[in-house]
Amino acid sequence: MYPVVEIFGPTIQGEGINMGQRTMFVRLAGCDYRCHWCDTLYALDDPQVTHMKAPLILKKLITLAPHCKTLTLSGGNPCIYDLEPLINELWDATYSIQLETQGSIWQDCLRNVDMINLSPKPPSSGMYKPDLDLDPFLKFPDKAQLKMVILTLEDYQYAQELHQRYPEVPMALQACNELDRDTNGNLLAKYRSLVEIVANDSLMSDGVRVLPQMHVLAWGNKRGV
Numbered sequence: 001m002y003p004v005v006e007i008f009g010p011t012i013q014g015e016g017i018n019m020g021q022r023t024m025f026v027r028l029a030g031c032d033y034r035c036h037w038c039d040t041l042y043a044l045d046d047p048q049v050t051h052m053k054a055p056l057i058l059k060k061l062i063t064l065a066p067h068c069k070t071l072t073l074s075g076g077n078p079c080i081y082d083l084e085p086l087i088n089e090l091w092d093a094t095y096s097i098q099l100e101t102q103g104s105i106w107q108d109c110l111r112n113v114d115m116i117n118l119s120p121k122p123p124s125s126g127m128y129k130p131d132l133d134l135d136p137f138l139k140f141p142d143k144a145q146l147k148m149v150i151l152t153l154e155d156y157q158y159a160q161e162l163h164q165r166y167p168e169v170p171m172a173l174q175a176c177n178e179l180d181r182d183t184n185g186n187l188l189a190k191y192r193s194l195v196e197i198v199a200n201d202s203l204m205s206d207g208v209r210v211l212p213q214m215h216v217l218a219w220g221n222k223r224g225v
């Protein structure tokens with residue numbers, strides 16, 4: 001049984017290199033981290049969850065949108081659960097699976113997802129773990145991306161370090177929306193500031209993208225439609 005916070009869609013992926021792509025979302029409850037600026041707190045502590053087995057999750061997805069065959073599995077950190085039954089179910093139903101995690105827990109079944117959206121947490125999160133082994137997640141650069149939230153100079157330096165360590169892995173930087181989730185003007189100012197920094201940084205390759213959180217700009221919160 002998986003503790004499901006929400007299943008919704010079709011909507012768009014609002015972050016990272018697949019921004020704008022149509023997808024369904026399944027959000028599982030719980031996380032082994034507690035980041036200062038977590039934007040899915042409602043999925044962490046005492047959420048109103050529905051416990052569902054993998055076949056029921058699949059049935060719900062098909063009921064909502066039989067035409068949408070891309071699925072983003074998010075949290076919290078979904079990797080705190082054994083994901084093999086769910087990934088197998090979705091795989092058999094020919095879903096393209098994108099997994100969102102911060103990289104604290106590896107499982108062998110993750111080799112079967114189509115894209116790992118990895119967001120290792122930077123110093124400003126309060127959960128920075130410099131010794132985290134990200135190699136298993138980033139072993140296949142065509143099936144992974146690094147999504148880095150930037151709030152401070154130390155966060156940016158961490159992104160630089162990871163880009164040097166994994167130059168083949170696509171990287172998306174986004175300004176942290178910690179204090180101004182509903183004031184897009186500030187968020188856009190932060191975005192422009194980050195663009196300026198990356199545009200003039202010789203340590204960042206041209207492949208590094210600076211992206212807004214599209215769903216926040218469009219809807220003012222973490223959800224799509």
Ligand code: SF4
Nearest residue numbers: 031033034035038076
């Ligand atoms: S890892 Fe993600 S879901 Fe967990 S507390 Fe941090 S931001 Fe929130």
